[in-house]
Amino acid sequence: MPLLQIDQMTHYFGGLRAVHDYNLEIEPGQIRGLIGPNGAGKTTIFNLITGIYSPTEGDIRLEGKDIFGLQPYQIASLGLGRTFQNLRLWRHMTVLEHVMQARYSKLTYGLLGAFFGTPKRQREEAESRKMSNELLELIGVRHLADQIVVNLPYGAQRRVEMARALATEPKILFLDEPTAGMNTEELAQMMATIRQVHKELGLAIFLIEHRMKFVMELCDIIQTLVFGEVIAEGTPAEIQNNPAVIEAYLGKEIET
Amino acid sequence: MAESTNNSSAGRKGLSVRLGKAWEPFTKVPLLGWLLGILVAVALEQLVGTPLAHLVGLSKIPVLFGFVIVLKQPVLLPGTLLYILLIYLLPVGLVARLGAALTNKLAARLLQSPLWVSAIVHVGLLYASLHMWADISDYRDLVLRLTLIAIILTLSLNIVNGYMGEFSCSHPGFMALGAYAASAFTVIFFVEDKVFGSPLLPPALGPFLFPLALIFGGVISALGALLVAIPSFRTRGDYLAIISLAFLFIVKSLIENLEILGGPRGFMSQPDWANLPTVFIWCMGSIWIINNFVSSTLGKSLNAVRDEETAANAMTVNTRRTKMVGFQFAAFWAGVAGGLFAHVMRYVNPGSFGIQKLAEMLAMVYFGGLNSVVGSIVGAVGFNLLSEALRPLELFKWIIIPLLLILVMLYRPTGLIAFREFDIANLLKPKRKSEEEVEHAIATD
Ligand SMILES: Nc1ncnc2c1ncn2[C@@H]1O[C@H](COP(=O)(O)OP(=O)(O)OP(=O)(O)O)[C@@H](O)[C@H]1O
Ligand SMILES: [Mg+2]
Numbered sequence: 001m002p003l004l005q006i007d008q009m010t011h012y013f014g015g016l017r018a019v020h021d022y023n024l025e026i027e028p029g030q031i032r033g034l035i036g037p038n039g040a041g042k043t044t045i046f047n048l049i050t051g052i053y054s055p056t057e058g059d060i061r062l063e064g065k066d067i068f069g070l071q072p073y074q075i076a077s078l079g080l081g082r083t084f085q086n087l088r089l090w091r092h093m094t095v096l097e098h099v100m101q102a103r104y105s106k107l108t109y110g111l112l113g114a115f116f117g118t119p120k121r122q123r124e125e126a127e128s129r130k131m132s133n134e135l136l137e138l139i140g141v142r143h144l145a146d147q148i149v150v151n152l153p154y155g156a157q158r159r160v161e162m163a164r165a166l167a168t169e170p171k172i173l174f175l176d177e178p179t180a181g182m183n184t185e186e187l188a189q190m191m192a193t194i195r196q197v198h199k200e201l202g203l204a205i206f207l208i209e210h211r212m213k214f215v216m217e218l219c220d221i222i223q224t225l226v227f228g229e230v231i232a233e234g235t236p237a238e239i240q241n242n243p244a245v246i247e248a249y250l251g252k253e254i255e256t
Numbered sequence: 257m258a259e260s261t262n263n264s265s266a267g268r269k270g271l272s273v274r275l276g277k278a279w280e281p282f283t284k285v286p287l288l289g290w291l292l293g294i295l296v297a298v299a300l301e302q303l304v305g306t307p308l309a310h311l312v313g314l315s316k317i318p319v320l321f322g323f324v325i326v327l328k329q330p331v332l333l334p335g336t337l338l339y340i341l342l343i344y345l346l347p348v349g350l351v352a353r354l355g356a357a358l359t360n361k362l363a364a365r366l367l368q369s370p371l372w373v374s375a376i377v378h379v380g381l382l383y384a385s386l387h388m389w390a391d392i393s394d395y396r397d398l399v400l401r402l403t404l405i406a407i408i409l410t411l412s413l414n415i416v417n418g419y420m421g422e423f424s425c426s427h428p429g430f431m432a433l434g435a436y437a438a439s440a441f442t443v444i445f446f447v448e449d450k451v452f453g454s455p456l457l458p459p460a461l462g463p464f465l466f467p468l469a470l471i472f473g474g475v476i477s478a479l480g481a482l483l484v485a486i487p488s489f490r491t492r493g494d495y496l497a498i499i500s501l502a503f504l505f506i507v508k509s510l511i512e513n514l515e516i517l518g519g520p521r522g523f524m525s526q527p528d529w530a531n532l533p534t535v536f537i538w539c540m541g542s543i544w545i546i547n548n549f550v551s552s553t554l555g556k557s558l559n560a561v562r563d564e565e566t567a568a569n570a571m572t573v574n575t576r577r578t579k580m581v582g583f584q585f586a587a588f589w590a591g592v593a594g595g596l597f598a599h600v601m602r603y604v605n606p607g608s609f610g611i612q613k614l615a616e617m618l619a620m621v622y623f624g625g626l627n628s629v630v631g632s633i634v635g636a637v638g639f640n641l642l643s644e645a646l647r648p649l650e651l652f653k654w655i656i657i658p659l660l661l662i663l664v665m666l667y668r669p670t671g672l673i674a675f676r677e678f679d680i681a682n683l684l685k686p687k688r689k690s691e692e693e694v695e696h697a698i699a700t701d
Contacts (some may be wrong), residue, residue: 034282047266050570072569082570092627092675093556105572107553111581114552115545121552128553145448246543 001064003028003204004049004080004172011041011048011057011228015247018044019228022058026172031198031205033215035239036225036247042208043085046174046254050082051075062171077105081170083161085177085208089149096145097159099132100125102167132167138200139163139193159193166197173197175207179214187214194218212250216240224249284688286353288464289359291381293351298388299344305392312338317647319393322646363686374684379598383536390650392534399644401532401600403498404539405593406636410620411546411629412589417618418626418674419550420582421562424482426500427590427617429507430477432609434591436517438473439526442466442599449525459527466529469539470595477591478584480507504614511606522605523598530599538596542589547629547678549585558582559627616643619657623664625671629678635671 002025011019018041026032034042042141048055051072052256060068067075076082081102090098107128113121136142141159149160158178165173178194179187191214209215215222216236222243224232232242239245305317307560312335321344322336352359354485390397411429416424444452446462448645459463484503488496512520549555560568569575598604616639624635642660646653664672 025571052566052570071574073572073574076570076572084567084570088564088567090396090560090567092559092563101556101568102348102571103559104553104574109552109554111554113552114549115551117548125553164571 002026003030003063004206005059005064006049007059009045009048009060011053011055013045013129017228019048019055020229022230024223026204026236028171028207029198029202030221031219032207033219033222034206034208034225035210035212035215035222035249040225041228042225043176044178044210046082046204049075050174073105073180076168076170079169079171080174080238081165081168082157082174083165083174083176083178085102085180087161088155089157089160090148092148094146094148095136095141095152095163096129096132096163098160099135099147100128102164103128103132106169110132133164135163136235138197140165140189154181158182158190162193162197166201170203172204172206175205177208177210179209179211183225187211190214193216202217272503279632280347281353281356282498284360285356285358286363286685286687287378287683288381289352289356291349291385292355292359293348294385295388296351296383297344297347297671298385300347302388302391305343308342309339312336314339317392319395320399320641320645324648327646327648337414340434356521360535360686360688363684367681367685371681372682375680378684379540383533386536387532397532398600399640401530401535402597403637403640404535405596405600406620406640408542408589408593408596410624410632410636411542412586412593413587413617413621414624414626414632415546415550415558415586417621418628419555419562420579421559422488422579423494423497423618423626424484424500424583424586425497426481426503426507426587427612428506428609428611428613430564430587430590431594431597431613432507432511432604432606433477433480434470434594435521435604435609436473436511436594437476437591438469438595439523439598439604440456440517441469441472442527443525443531444467447525447527462527463529466534466599468594473595474591476589477594481584481587482580485580489576489583492592504609504611508606508609511609518605520606522603524603526599526602527602528599528602531595535596535600538592542592543629543633546589546676547680549675550629555582561629606618622671625660625668625674625676628671628673631671631673635674638672 004024004026006022006024009019009022010017010153019175022045034045036042044053047053048058049060051067051070051074054069054142058068060066062075062078062080065078066079070078090101093101107124109118109121109124112118113124133145136145136249139159139162141156141163144156144160151161158180162173162175175194179190182190194205194207195218196202207215207218216239219236221234222236222239223230224239224242226248231248232239232245234242240250265295301317309315309317314325314335318336318339322340325338326333363374363387379458386400390400411425413424413427416422416427440452442462443449444455445457445465446455448454480503484496484500488499492670511517516522550558557568557573557575560571560573561575561578565575568578594609597608602653603606620635620639621632622635623639624633639657642657643653646656647658
């Protein structure tokens with residue numbers, strides 16, 4: 001059984017068909033890529049799977065369990081963690097608070113613990129702090145733990161998004177353009193970080209990217225999306241040599 | 257020579273440096289030292305306050321640091337200043353400064369036991385001072401109790417308007433629900449009353465069960481909050497302000513039309529159980545619980561939802577529940593504050609819970625600082641003292657206070673002390689390393 005299985009997912013924004021007949025199977029530990037021109041519907045697919053939009057039709061199963069129509073927080077708790085293309089950080093919170101906040105569904109101390117500071121709460125918060133610090137270490141932003149996020153450079157903010165998503169203990173990590181706005185050096189570092197995360201946490205990764213070098217080096221299987229439809233799916237080598245992909249997308253991309 | 261070209265800016269600089277130097281030793285005084293100084297000052301006032309007041313030409317002890325006297329009779333300014341200096345400033349300053357070595361050591365010693373021990377000692381000292389201060393006159397006692405209640409109200413409104421980033425107008429309504437519910441509770445159970453008949457329980461039990469009455473008021477208010485929360489938080493958008501305003505008017509006209517609760521004439525004969533220690537304990541309790549909440553990950557979800565709701569949702573935070581809990585929690589405390597208020601005044605009427613009350617509460621929250629427990633305390637105390645101190649100015653008071661508010665908003669749009677965490681351990685710790693530590697540091701140098 002695949003970890004995540006999506007069958008015939010279609011979504012309309014009013015009259016605009018943003019996604020059409022989309023299918024996906026992700027196996028545990030896989031790294032999958034989703035590429036395509038601007039406006040193809042890539043982010044929309046992420047939003048549909050993570051519950052931010054509800055698909056017009058389709059079937060979404062996580063480990064065989066139907067998650068169609070669940071609220072985003074429920075889907076996240078079940079093991080789909082994500083980052084956002086346009087950073088969505090909490091502007092008054094520190095880096096460490098971001099990561100600890102994402103442990104929300106793992107806390108069991110309840111309102112009584114929150115009101116009265118019970119020993120259980122102290123214990124759980126201490127554990128959460130420890131784990132969050134370890135994640136910050138893994139992602140390479142431990143030294144920024146007490147900074148308010150808005151003061152950080154763009155690259156660091158992207159990393160905070162990643163650390164925060166990992167704190168939800170995802171089975172699949174969704175990364176929406178993790179290298180957007182980064183220079184070549186930062187890109188290489190981000191690639192190393194993703195490899196490290198994949199190795200240490202053993203999770204599956206589903207990523208959207210425009211930087212071809214990045215996608216081709218990291219991913220096991222890549223889908224190409226054009227106007228909401230998958231026109232090709234295959235290994236990096238297959239995608240690079242696919243005439244339809246070159247015609248619709250790669251030919252126009254001058255980036256590496 | 258450089259000295260001879262001493263211009264005014266250099267002179268000012270010299271002064272501020274000198275002031276800074278004079279103040280420097282006081283930065284080493286721990287909170288314990290200040291509390292001890294205040295205790296000595298109020299004890300001194302009890303002992304020699306009246307004769308000293310006569311000596312400096314005042315007819316009695318100035319009840320509110322002399323503001324009222326000076327505004328009414330400016331000629332008494334020098335005498336009042338002298339009184340304030342001799343009774344408050346000098347003793348507090350001297351005790352704080354000279355006792356710093358001792359109080360630092362004490363504070364360090366206290367922190368060796370669990371934090372709550374130190375907290376209780378500090379709160380106890382604070383209470384002793386307030387008690388003695390309020391002992392001088394009934395007016396002080398009343399102002400103090402109302403200020404403590406205002407702290408609860410401000411904290412409560414800050415949860416919604418600050419921590420949640422919403423704008424709620426319903427708080428006086430919640431306060432009214434709490435006030436009437438708690439009053440009905442105490443009067444039905446413990447008081448011989450024309451409308452409600454003879455008490456259901458022996459009145460002697462009353463003071464012990466008074467907390468139940470307040471909690472009952474809080475719960476009724478939290479239930480009332482559902483009426484606002486359910487429609488407001490169902491969808492996104494800024495409906496809360498308008499729905500909560502409607503709620504405020506509904507509650508008011510509901511009470512006005514409930515004859516059994518006195519209707520527009522008001523509700524009286526509440527027992528006199530909201531004395532200073534009771535109000536003080538509830539105020540400290542609310543600060544403690546609210547601070548616990550907003551510093552927990554569960555409570556910080558309020559901030560996450562405010563700053564970026566979609567992200568909060570995608571990070572496993574149940575955003576709807578978070579908003580409901582935050583709003584009802586705030587309403588609960590407004591209800592408790594209402595219950596206390598009713599039993600302090602021993603009379604409430606629908607007019608006490610209108611737009612004017614809302615304006616005062618908003619002023620306290622925005623003056624003190626959004627998203628900050630300390631800010632709310634400062635806002636409530638500052639606003640109440642200012643409002644009492646300026647009372648002799650009558651109408652002008654309502655020009656000066658809004659002007660001050662506008663100034664604060666201009667220079668600090670989120671309030672005086674906004675977005676600050678209230679770290680109790682840090683507050684109570686000694687301000688200078690203990691001597692052994694210092695010696696150790698020197699030895700290892
Ligand atoms: N909430 C929405 N309402 C209406 N239309 C939307 C909405 N979100 C996206 N769209 C439209 O759906 C299409 C797909 O957008 P989407 O953001 O998924 O593209 P994308 O592939 O992520 O592009 P990019 O590479 O620029 O990020 C676009 O035409 C966009 O305008
Ligand atoms: Mg996108």
